[in-house]
Each structure stands twice: as C-alpha cells, then as structure tokens.
Amino acid sequence: MSTTRTPTEFAALIGKLRVFVENEVIPVEDLRNAHDALAVDQSIQKLRQRAVAQGLGNPRRPVSEGGLGLSWEECCSYLEQAGRSFLGPGALQCAAPGQPDIAALDKLANDSQRKRYLEPLMRGEKYSCFAMTEPAPGVGSDPRMLMTQANRSADGWVIDGHKWFISGAMRADFAIVVARTEAGVSWFLVDRDNPGLELVRNIPTIEPFAIGGGHGEIRLNACKVGEDALIGEEGKGLAYAQIRLEGARLFHCMRFIGLASRAMAIAQEYAGLRESQGVRLAEHQMVQAMVADAHIDLYAARLMTLDVARKLDAGESIRHHSSMAKVFVSEAVNRVADSAVQICGALGISEDLPLSMILRMLRPFRIYDGASEVHRSAIAKRALSKGLVA
Structure with a gap:
C-alpha cells in the first residue's frame, strides 16, 4: 500500500492526524463565522502552521519536497480524517481547488510554469x-x-469569456482558464492581476x-x-479535464x-441521551x-472509494469507476447527514x-464535478456501447 511507511507507521500517522483534527481543528470552528471568508481563511492559516509543525499536511506532495508522499489508497484514510472538520482540508492542504490543480499541473506544466x-x-x-463553468x-455539465474564446496574437493569446461559480476565485493568485482555440479546448494560466481579468463578485451559496x-x-x-500561458498542448483541454x-x-x-x-456520530450520541415516549431515542426502531442505513451507506462508500483509489495507484483508467463512485458517495453522504439532522430534530x-x-456542505456534491444525472447518463452509455457487464 505504501512505499514510504510500514503499516504500523501509517497507522500511527492516521492516529496522530485524528488527534490533531479532534483536539485542535474542530475546536476552532466558529459557526458564527461560517460565511465570513476572511475569518475562515485566518483560522485555516493558523491551523496550517500548526499542521506543518507537527509533520502533517500536503498528503500527495513527495516526501523529498516536504510532503507526506501518500498513495491514493492511503489518502482514503487520511482525507477522511481531515474531512471530519470544515477547516481540516484547508489546514492540511488537501482542499479543492488547490489539490486537483496541483495534480493536473504536476503532469502538464513545463519547467517555467x-x-x-x-x-x-x-x-x-x-x-x-x-475557471471552466459559464x-x-x-458550458456547465x-x-x-x-463559449470562452482564445485567439492567437502577435505575442501570445487574447482571451474573451465569462465564467462563474469558480471555486476559490476570490482568493486565487492565478486561474487555470479553459477556452476554445482553433485546435479545440485548451488551458491557459492567467494571473489575478492581469488587467484583462475582472473579478465581478462572490456568488453566495448554501x-x-x-x-x-x-x-x-x-x-x-x-x-x-503570453505564449507561455498555454498549458500542455493546444486542443487537449478536454483530456486534461479528465486528469x-x-x-x-x-x-x-x-x-x-x-x-x-462525524454527523452520524453526533446524532448517535444525541440518540443515546434524549428520551421520547419514556425511552431513549436509541431504543426506537425507526x-x-x-443509524443502520447510515453505517451501511458509509461502509459501501468507503469500499467504492478505496477500490477506485487502488486502480488509480495501479495506473488504470478510472473514468467509469470514478463516475459510479462519485454518484453513489455524493448521494450516500447526503442520506447520512439528512438522517443525522432528522434524529436530532x-x-x-x-x-x-x-x-x-454539514448538510449544507454536502448537498452541492451531487452537482459539483458533474451532476448525478450526467454521470448516470455517461455510465449507461459506456455500459451499453461497450457491452460492460454489471
């Protein structure tokens, strides 16, 4: 599973991470500041310093470069612990959009980039x-x-377009802009201070x-x-998007x-204390x-995610399987969170x-990175066209 740690060493790392999240990250969450971007960012920066000091954070970065060098399989355990807190992924440098941008640029960027x-x-x-969605x-799903166009100029490219729902745009120092060129869909690096880039507004969401x-x-x-803003090859943007x-x-x-x-753990604790009709909630079969359905959902979600991670580590194509995992997990975690809310009334x-x-945080996942309906359509088309056996 790991080329850098023994199973005992990895178990110790996860134990250390869990303690850090439970004792240092979750207590910093202030629900009153949940929509205060500046306050959230300040909390994350302080926590990131603590994480680095304890040898935690940046799970996919190579050990030689100061990261943990985790495999995708190992990340399943690591990110689950990080994800128990709203602030954990940011503090531990495994949050979107930065982490997937790093993964893509690591494969595509030239030496200068x-x-x-x-x-x-x-x-x-x-x-x-x-910056893709418009x-x-x-473009949506x-x-x-x-619609965004990039046309060649004497000394580079000129990009015209309108993007929205761009995660992290309010803070970003640069954008990876997806635009159409003569050769097809292409990617470009655009600095935040480029006079041609206008940050219109932050779009409030749930x-x-x-x-x-x-x-x-x-x-x-x-x-x-400039010419050097083009990432990889012109016209390969759709293939890069899959990466x-x-x-x-x-x-x-x-x-x-x-x-x-975490949501279900809170609900289970509440059910063990709260009484209704003369008995604890935990004694009611409904x-x-x-609780049982939540445990079943999470067990299945973990196994699907772990299987896809192992395929990714093995260098296999995960397009079909990652779609299935994304649909199932996005819907399963919503069911779990909804049940937790229901139990606590x-x-x-x-x-x-x-x-x-937590419920508000999880609900958009059924839309982000491809809506469930779009993935279901793609899964069915691949199965029917290639004769895949379920």
Missing part, C-alpha cells in the same frame, strides 16, 4: 482556481457548450466555511497572455465521507433503522450543532 505557479502552489504560497448558454472565499464570477475582457476531475472527485468522496461520519436544524451546516 512549474517554477512560477506549481511550486509556490504546492508550498501554500499561492492559490489557484479552475453562464447559459455556456456539457463541455461542448464552451455552503458554510467555503475555502478560498467561495465561488467567484469572472470576466475575461481582451485578456492578453483533473478524476482525482478531484475522489478527494471529495474521501473528505465528505469524514464529514458525514431511529435504529436510520429541531436541534439538528439549528446552529447549536454543526449538523445543518
């Missing part, structure tokens, strides 16, 4: 965002609808503790970039399993059924407990 963008991003000195009639300040709306108005999205989906699954597990929907915020 690595030095200017990737290495500072990996060190936590810079922040990134991935207002209608632009269908990449063929991409999510608390949004990393990077939330989701921004961006306009690219005759945005000029980024497959890992991103898996990281979301890992983190959100942790958050859903409550027992919700009025207290569950209040902000005296974090349950309602």
Whole structure:
C-alpha cells in the first residue's frame, strides 16, 4: 500500500492526524463565522502552521519536497480524517481547488510554469482556481457548450469569456482558464492581476466555511497572455479535464465521507441521551433503522472509494469507476447527514450543532464535478456501447 511507511507507521500517522483534527481543528470552528471568508481563511492559516509543525499536511506532495508522499489508497484514510472538520482540508492542504490543480499541473506544466505557479502552489504560497463553468448558454455539465474564446496574437493569446461559480476565485493568485482555440479546448494560466481579468463578485451559496472565499464570477475582457500561458498542448483541454476531475472527485468522496461520519456520530450520541415516549431515542426502531442505513451507506462508500483509489495507484483508467463512485458517495453522504439532522430534530436544524451546516456542505456534491444525472447518463452509455457487464 505504501512505499514510504510500514503499516504500523501509517497507522500511527492516521492516529496522530485524528488527534490533531479532534483536539485542535474542530475546536476552532466558529459557526458564527461560517460565511465570513476572511475569518475562515485566518483560522485555516493558523491551523496550517500548526499542521506543518507537527509533520502533517500536503498528503500527495513527495516526501523529498516536504510532503507526506501518500498513495491514493492511503489518502482514503487520511482525507477522511481531515474531512471530519470544515477547516481540516484547508489546514492540511488537501482542499479543492488547490489539490486537483496541483495534480493536473504536476503532469502538464513545463519547467517555467512549474517554477512560477506549481511550486509556490504546492508550498501554500499561492492559490489557484479552475475557471471552466459559464453562464447559459455556456458550458456547465456539457463541455461542448464552451463559449470562452482564445485567439492567437502577435505575442501570445487574447482571451474573451465569462465564467462563474469558480471555486476559490476570490482568493486565487492565478486561474487555470479553459477556452476554445482553433485546435479545440485548451488551458491557459492567467494571473489575478492581469488587467484583462475582472473579478465581478462572490456568488453566495448554501455552503458554510467555503475555502478560498467561495465561488467567484469572472470576466475575461481582451485578456492578453503570453505564449507561455498555454498549458500542455493546444486542443487537449478536454483530456486534461479528465486528469483533473478524476482525482478531484475522489478527494471529495474521501473528505465528505469524514464529514458525514462525524454527523452520524453526533446524532448517535444525541440518540443515546434524549428520551421520547419514556425511552431513549436509541431504543426506537425507526431511529435504529436510520443509524443502520447510515453505517451501511458509509461502509459501501468507503469500499467504492478505496477500490477506485487502488486502480488509480495501479495506473488504470478510472473514468467509469470514478463516475459510479462519485454518484453513489455524493448521494450516500447526503442520506447520512439528512438522517443525522432528522434524529436530532429541531436541534439538528439549528446552529447549536454543526449538523445543518454539514448538510449544507454536502448537498452541492451531487452537482459539483458533474451532476448525478450526467454521470448516470455517461455510465449507461459506456455500459451499453461497450457491452460492460454489471
């Protein structure tokens, strides 16, 4: 499973991480500041310093470069623990959009781009965002609808387009902009201070503790970039998107399993204390059924995620399996969080407990990185066209 640690050493790392999250990260969560981007970011920065001091954080970065060098399989356990807190992924440098951007740039960036963008991003000195989604009639779940254009100029490229729901845009030092060129869909690096990039607004959503300040709306108005802004090869952007999205989906699954597990732990504790009709909630069969279903869902979600992670470590294509895992896990964690809220009743929907915020945090995952309906369609088309056996 690991090329850097024995099973005993890895178990000790996970134990250390769990203690850090439970004792140092979760206590810092302030539900009153859940939508205060500055306060959230300040908390994360302080926690990141503590994490680094304890030898935690940056799970995918090589050990030689100061990271933990974890395999995808090992990340399943690591990110589940990190994901138990709203602040954990940011503090431990495994949050989107930075982590999937790092994974993509690590495969695609040239030497100059690595030095200017990737290495500072990996060190936590810079922040990134991935600018693909557009207002209608632009691209959403269908990449063929991409409207943003990049045209060659005498000394580089000129990009024009309108992007929104760009995670991390409010904080990003640079954007990976997806645009259409003569050769097809392509990727470009655009600095935040480029005069052709306009940050229009932060779009409020239901999510608390949004990393990077939330989701921004961006306009690219005759945005000029140099020839060296092109990432990889022109026209290969859709293939590159798969590189980024497959890992991103898996990281979301890992983190959100942790958050859903925490929600059910809170509900189980409450059910063991609260009485109704003369007995504890935990003795009511309807409550027992919700707890049982939650454990079944999380068990299955962990196994699916672990299987996809092992395939990724083995260098296998995970396109089909990651779609199935993403659909199942995104819906399973929502069921678990919803049951946790239901068990706790009025207290569950209040902000005296974090349950309602956990539910709000998990709900968008059924849309992000491909809506469940889009994935189901793609899964069925592959199965029917290739004669795949279920």
